[in-house]
Amino acid sequence: xxxxxxxxxxxxxxxxxxxxxxxxxxxxxxxxxxxxxxxxxxxxxxxxxxxxxxxxxxxxxxxxxxxxxxxxxxxxxxxxxxxxxxxxxxxxxxxxxxxxxxxxxxxxxxxxxxxxxxxxxxxxxxxxxxxxxx
Numbered sequence: 001x002x003x004x005x006x007x008x009x010x011x012x013x014x015x016x017x018x019x020x021x022x023x024x025x026x027x028x029x030x031x032x033x034x035x036x037x038x039x040x041x042x043x044x045x046x047x048x049x050x051x052x053x054x055x056x057x058x059x060x061x062x063x064x065x066x067x068x069x070x071x072x073x074x075x076x077x078x079x080x081x082x083x084x085x086x087x088x089x090x091x092x093x094x095x096x097x098x099x100x101x102x103x104x105x106x107x108x109x110x111x112x113x114x115x116x117x118x119x120x121x122x123x124x125x126x127x128x129x130x131x132x133x134x
Contacts, residue, residue: 047076
């Protein structure tokens, strides 16, 4: 195969990636400050941070985690949803249990038994609050 034969498939793949990222970004902006009460979730006490590889809002939260050394202060699990279908399905399940509709959902998404948060700033504020209580 020469370079010309690879160009069209690369453009198509790039455009598809761009469309998916744009869709997720716009969906995240619309649901940025959603906090929902918890309903009918499994008895999991684990805090779960759902993120997407390449998501700029997720990167902001990750930057905060690193700057404030959050992972050493609070025990939580991080799950990537763009590349992992099982993680994406789990995120949908947790969000539905909070009463969130799929169109209200985006990453970053935080599940903590008792609440669900969507968007970088609500999640950062949540962790700030948690670490100030310690």
